[in-house]
Amino acid sequence: MYRFDTMTKLLQWLFMLALLGGTWATLTLNLLGLDPLPPPVYQVLWLLPTYLLVTFGCYSLGTVGYRLATFNDCEEAARELHAQIREARDDLAQRGMKF
Amino acid sequence: MAASRDKYSVLLPTYNERENLPLIVWLLVRSFRESGNDFEIIVIDDGSPDGTQEIAEQLIKIYGSDRILLRPRAKKLGLGTAYIHGMKHATGNFIIIMDADLSHHPKFIPEFIRKQKEGNFDIVSGTRYKGNGGVHGWDVKRKLISRGANFLTQVLLRPGASDLTGSFRLYRKEVLQKLMEKCVSKGYVFQMEMIVRARQLEYSIGEVPISFVDRVYGESKLGGNEIVSFLKGLLTLFATT
Numbered sequence: 306m307y308r309f310d311t312m313t314k315l316l317q318w319l320f321m322l323a324l325l326g327g328t329w330a331t332l333t334l335n336l337l338g339l340d341p342l343p344p345p346v347y348q349v350l351w352l353l354p355t356y357l358l359v360t361f362g363c364y365s366l367g368t369v370g371y372r373l374a375t376f377n378d379c380e381e382a383a384r385e386l387h388a389q390i391r392e393a394r395d396d397l398a399q400r401g402m403k404f
Numbered sequence: 405m406a407a408s409r410d411k412y413s414v415l416l417p418t419y420n421e422r423e424n425l426p427l428i429v430w431l432l433v434r435s436f437r438e439s440g441n442d443f444e445i446i447v448i449d450d451g452s453p454d455g456t457q458e459i460a461e462q463l464i465k466i467y468g469s470d471r472i473l474l475r476p477r478a479k480k481l482g483l484g485t486a487y488i489h490g491m492k493h494a495t496g497n498f499i500i501i502m503d504a505d506l507s508h509h510p511k512f513i514p515e516f517i518r519k520q521k522e523g524n525f526d527i528v529s530g531t532r533y534k535g536n537g538g539v540h541g542w543d544v545k546r547k548l549i550s551r552g553a554n555f556l557t558q559v560l561l562r563p564g565a566s567d568l569t570g571s572f573r574l575y576r577k578e579v580l581q582k583l584m585e586k587c588v589s590k591g592y593v594f595q596m597e598m599i600v601r602a603r604q605l606e607y608s609i610g611e612v613p614i615s616f617v618d619r620v621y622g623e624s625k626l627g628g629n630e631i632v633s634f635l636k637g638l639l640t641l642f643a644t645t
């Protein structure tokens with residue numbers, strides 16, 4: 306038997322997709338021949354994958370957008386580095402360094 | 405300050421870094437002297453035509469051959485093997501990997517060391533994507549690619565670390581040796597694979613936010629096909645790990 310946590314990421318994804326997709330198909334296509342679902346439930350269920358995809362897309366765009374907007378610009382670090390470069394050059398030159 | 409018997413070997417791979425090498429070494433020495441940690445700096449130069457090795461020789465004269473070790477190779481053989489080569493000569497029980505182009509500031513090393521001790525971590529990784537971490541000198545396009553690639557990587561690989569393509573890290577020596585044996589990728593993907601394999605081998609990873617300042621001197625060595633090779637590498641890891 307495979308253990309889920311030692312499967313490759315690709316297999317983990319396929320496994321979960323098959324599980325969810327199978328459940329969804331069973332319910333929407335009523336593969337088990339149970340009593341039909343009430344129409345409102347059926348309508349939501351039918352479009353559930355689309356809803357989930359759109360939600361995930363929005364979440365992705367939102368997250369990347371937010372992280373892009375809040376990506377730190379390390380101005381201070383750059384200024385500090387430039388000052389230190391001068392300091393380093395002077396000190397090394399004093400110790401006989403030929404650049 | 406916090407003196408211990410730990411020794412830190414810094415691996416500095418260089419290719420045409422004659423401007424940067426003296427500066428990074430100077431900053432490293434100062435940082436280690438201030439924090440009181442034992443250290444050595446191993447310069448792995450791949451036959452740079454710009455005279456990087458001559459600069460390294462001068463630095464050995466200034467700082468001593470026990471602090472600065474020049475372990476060159478005849479020609480440009482790539483980063484991955486440069487680390488393996490450098491590690492063979494390392495006498496420390498911890499290895500620090502960083503770029504020599506001043507993008508990775510030595511001031512963060514004491515924080516790496518503190519973090520490592522705090523959680524007894526096997527690996528401490530610098531991260532541009534968390535807390536006070538960040539970048540300097542990147543335009544919006546590069547930031548977007550970076551953020552997008554990072555998000556995609558997090559979704560697909562769930563690696564348990566926020567900065568997969570960064571290469572400013574501290575490793576226990578034996579952990580790095582083990583990882584080097586396992587990792588086969590090249591370029592950015594190599595750094596990613598290191599973290600992914602580390603997760604598989606159940607090594608613990610700590611993170612320290614770092615500011616990444618784009619190189620001031622010298623030329624970038626990673627060329628145009630970066631995105632394509634990144635995606636290829638990501639998908640390979642997705643399918644195989």
Ligand SMILES: Nc1nc2c(ncn2[C@@H]2O[C@H](COP(=O)(O)OP(=O)(O)OP(=O)(O)O)[C@@H](O)[C@H]2O)c(=O)[nH]1
Pocket residue numbers: 416417418419420421448449450480481482483486502503504505507618619623624625626
């Ligand atoms: N020994 C050795 N060092 C290398 C080689 N390629 C790159 N380096 C060094 O590895 C470090 C990282 O390389 P960079 O060219 O800065 O790569 P990068 O950070 O992705 O790109 P930029 O910062 O944009 O130039 C630098 O210290 C380089 O000098 C190589 O083939 N051999």
Ligand SMILES: [Mg+2]
Pocket residue numbers: 503505507619
């Ligand atoms: Mg660089």
